[in-house]
Amino acid sequence: MSASRLEFLTAIRAMTPAVPITADFLERLRRRDPDALGKAVRDHARPLMRAARGLGFVEQDAEDLVQDVFKTFLERLDSFEGRSQLRTWLFGILHRKALERRRASIVAERMDPIDDVFESRFDAKGNWTRPPADLERLMLSKEIGELIRGCMDGLPVNQREAFVLREVEDLDTAEICKILDVSVTNFGVLMHRGRARLRECLEAKGWSKPGWNRK
Amino acid sequence: MISCKNVAKLLMSDELPAQTWWKRAEVRLHLAMCKFCSRLARQIEYMRSAAWQMRDQEQGDGGLEDRLIRRLSGQ
Numbered sequence: 001m002s003a004s005r006l007e008f009l010t011a012i013r014a015m016t017p018a019v020p021i022t023a024d025f026l027e028r029l030r031r032r033d034p035d036a037l038g039k040a041v042r043d044h045a046r047p048l049m050r051a052a053r054g055l056g057f058v059e060q061d062a063e064d065l066v067q068d069v070f071k072t073f074l075e076r077l078d079s080f081e082g083r084s085q086l087r088t089w090l091f092g093i094l095h096r097k098a099l100e101r102r103r104a105s106i107v108a109e110r111m112d113p114i115d116d117v118f119e120s121r122f123d124a125k126g127n128w129t130r131p132p133a134d135l136e137r138l139m140l141s142k143e144i145g146e147l148i149r150g151c152m153d154g155l156p157v158n159q160r161e162a163f164v165l166r167e168v169e170d171l172d173t174a175e176i177c178k179i180l181d182v183s184v185t186n187f188g189v190l191m192h193r194g195r196a197r198l199r200e201c202l203e204a205k206g207w208s209k210p211g212w213n214r215k
Numbered sequence: 216m217i218s219c220k221n222v223a224k225l226l227m228s229d230e231l232p233a234q235t236w237w238k239r240a241e242v243r244l245h246l247a248m249c250k251f252c253s254r255l256a257r258q259i260e261y262m263r264s265a266a267w268q269m270r271d272q273e274q275g276d277g278g279l280e281d282r283l284i285r286r287l288s289g290q
Contacts, residue, residue, distance in 0.1 A: 037287060042280045049279060050270055063279065070287055118223075126218025131251035132258050145268040166229065167266035173229065188228035195227045198262055207261075 021086040030077055041070060044090050047169055051091065054164035055098050056153060065101070069093045084178065091171075091179045095161065102157050118196045133203060144207075151201035159194035162187060217241050222252045226259055 028036035048069055052062035072093050073080075080089055121130045152160055158180075165176045177187050217238075222245050225231045231242060246253050 032288075034284075034288060038280075038284050041283050041287070045280050045283055054269070063282075067283055067286060070283060074287065122218075122220040122223075126220035128219050128251045132254040134254055135257055135261055144265045145272045148262065148265040149269055163266070167263050168270045173233075184230075184233070188230045192224065192228035195259060195262065199258060202262070 026077075026080070029074070032074070037074075040073075040086065044087060045070075047087070048090060048094055051094060051164050051169060052098065054152070054168050055157065055160055057098075057101075065094065065097055068097055072097070085175075088175050088178055091165065091169075092181075095179050095181075098161070099157070112193050114193050114196045114200070117200060118192075132199070133207070135207065147202065147205060147207065148198065151198050151205065154201055155194055155197055159190050159197065162190035163194040163198070166191060217245050219245075219249060219252050222246070222249070223255055226252075226256055 025036055025039075029040060045066060048066045049062055052065045053059070057065055069090055073090060121128060123129050152163070155163065161180065162176065165171045165179065166173075171179070173184060173187060177184055180187065182190070222242055225234065225238075225242060231239060234242070246256055
């Protein structure tokens with residue numbers, strides 16, 4: 001894929017708007033209006049399902065999780081004041097439910113072995129000693145989607161969740177921090193470690209070998 | 216002059232947009248001159264595109280919304 005095409009795709013993603021929830025829509029949801037419920041589900045079920053799958057839940061478990069998210073949302077609707085977007089609220093519920101099921105913590109660990117791997121790539125002056133591989137003539141293919149999915153399985157839940165919300169769902173830092181209930185600094189640490197792990201994994205699987213650099 | 220390690224940290228942590236104008240300019244200048252750091256930037260962009268490719272593959276079946284609406288309406 002050419003650099004200009006990558007930029008174009010990135011720009012299109014950035015243009016996808018987050019729709020704010022109106023007081024009228026919220027009131028209709030509180031009355032369990034079928035049309036409002038249908039719209040909430042149709043607008044958000046698929047991104048939630050993608051995120052659940054991205055977090056490593058198999059198809060049926062992911063669907064159960066998403067159903068649980070909507071069920072909890074409807075049960076707690078009275079406490080939703082409409083100050084945040086509906087999407088942020090739903091992803092926040094998904095995040096807490098996923099952590100409950102995985103019995104994991106979102107807070108970045110103080111020590112992570114991947115930090116040493118990252119450090120080992122530089123000398124004392126901060127210059128590369130093991131520079132990144134050169135990737136030429138990249139093409140997005142079914143294989144690269146599967147390759148990155150395989151590598152994401154090796155990420156701790158918190159790093160994986162940060163990566164999915166940023167790179168798969170394309171949410172901005174402020175919204176992700178709200179969903180995950182972490183500071184901007186903590187989110188930066190999660191992204192740094194997640195990407196470092198993915199790079200090491202993709203490199204080990206040969207993403208720079210000719211087989212992955214197809215015309 | 217900013218080091219490769221600091222550039223790599225800023226790129227990988229997504230913290231570059233929050234930096235000062237001067238720091239961002241410094242990183243851009245560094246990327247223009249350093250082929251290794253520009254490779255890293257390209258790798259990060261590639262991972263982003265691969266994640267999006269994964270997103271496109273993860274469309275699921277067409278009946279998801281109907282099943283959910285049916286179950287949620289029945290509660």
